Amino acid sequence: MSDPPSSSSSSSGTPPPRTPPNMHQNTIDPSSKWLVQKYGGTSVGKYAVKIAEDIVSRYIDQHRVAVVCSARSGSTKALGTTNLLLRAASEALRRPHKKNTNSGFVTPVTNGLFRTMSYSETLSSPSSPSSPRSASPGQLFSLTPLTVPQTGQTSPEFNTTVDIIRSEHLNAARASVSDPFLLEELEAEIEKDCDWLRGFLFAAQVIGEISPRSKDCIVGLGEKLSCKIMTVVLRDRGIDAEYVSLEDIIPDRDDADSGASEGPLDQPFYDRLAIAIGDRISQCAPRVPVVTGFFGPVPGSLLSQVGRGYTDLLSALLAVGLSASELQIWKEVDGIFTADPRKVPTARLIPIISPAEAAELTYYGSEVVHPFTMEQVIQKKISIRIKNVENPKGGGTVIHPDPDIDSPAVQQEIGSQSVPEPVSLARLHELSLVAEEHKHGRMPTAVTIKEHIMVLNVNSNRKNVSHGFFAGVFGTLDRFGVVVDLISTSEVHVSMAIEDSLNKKLLERLLLELKKSGTVSVHTDMCILSLVGKLQNMVGIAGRMFTTLAQGDVNIDMISQGSSEINISCVIAGQDAVKALNLIHQNCLQIKPEGAKGRVGPWLF
Ligand SMILES: Nc1ncnc2c1ncn2[C@@H]1O[C@H](COP(=O)(O)OP(=O)(O)O)[C@@H](O)[C@H]1O
């Protein structure tokens, strides 16, 4: 199937976009380092104007700034563009197509007539090589003629979803762009992209299939639309910005020389990709590149190999490719907290955290950064800073590559780069006590919850030595592609916590297979509670954690502690999640005001 319509950037050889007379020409020293700023879906969805006026404009005098955007989310990620695109894709597969007995398929057209359309027509692309694609001078994006199959009498189900996506983006454009010429061009782009989407979904409906790669293509439209709006908002505010789509950054499968899109998604692949992305984006300077957080045909598909939140990974690769001074990830929270601040009102911002702790938090529910992101930048000694779009002056949380994050040198470096928030004396006192506790390794770093978990228990049915038991159980899980989050075993028993995301039929088949190894029981509506930190020498911390849960009448279904001792985890009922988070935070992560050596909680601040 065809790729989405691509738009030009000057780096790909097409004419530069129109420059309004008041455009701020970035005069930054070309040898200065790049700063990569990634904006999450809800940030770019709610605060595009603020990002342009209060953030990017303040950084461009001292840094070469590259912006990466996720697909827009209006209020929550669940209601965001990516989810709408996925919904449209599944709607396209739901409606059965009508087959013409002769040669092709019947498709309605807008004038109410029907004509027979051949496969090749149905699949013809608005960006096919025969279509003129380049922009005329002064145009922001390239123009591609529409050869989209039109709909009429029987509107496919996905049309309503595409309409929502279309109007959400048109409304956002109208609310945030004042230059009528820029707005007109942006509106045309949005219309064109939505028409492409309808055509693509229509073709998918006709053939009754969406491959993983086609799904990636559909999802990638969210990042394109979002970046097009962001580019125009920046230009509307006088910042010389350039839209860059990276859909063709991975060489095509047919490109025999490179083989880059074949093979595993391993480190050499990421290394090559980082160099290619860095080369492409560095050509944009002095403009501010606005880069789609989506990238082309990843081996094995982006959604299945990298998963949701892939724009963090793209921004990490860009930071590596540009040897950036820092990767900033802008969100709607001030940084990483000692617990989810939306669930634990007393949670504190963590100013600096090690990559291992940040990764553990990410895997166990505090999805502040995509897990693959850290590895890419940290190994190149680039720091990640999580910052809040609503509070740009806050220092945020730094995930620092130096393993000795408590060393004075690192602390000084972090302090010198952040702009501290104004804090009360009482708060300063509390923070210094907490810092003291951390320094002496007496306090965990954070507590986190991963929801929507089920526990599978398998009891071996073997009557002799059980060495084949685990192999049988894990072989089955592997065949079903099930990832185990937590595990606890004895010789004849295994309990596994997995994400409760399998569809009913698949789960039934999985259970049938597991029953070949033993008796199986399932507990649903559970969650994983994890205490994260450098817990190696924290004598008594596990006792305190489980006593706290017992005192709060929280039943524990399963316990696990890895030998790396970076976390202690347990499975509890989903309905106890918020209560348990608050109890553990209060008893294991807070210091009483009169001093660290005194009695440990509970108390209320
Ligand atoms: N320990 C934690 N620290 C900070 N945020 C957390 C933590 N655990 C969970 N969260 C949640 O992670 C979310 C991250 O911010 P958000 O701006 O919504 O993400 P995105 O950039 O993907 O739109 C917040 O909703 C916050 O409640």
Ligand SMILES: N[C@@H](CC(=O)OP(=O)(O)O)C(=O)O
């Ligand atoms: N839009 C994609 C990619 C992404 O990274 O999103 P976010 O930055 O909002 O987590 C998703 O929803 O998964």
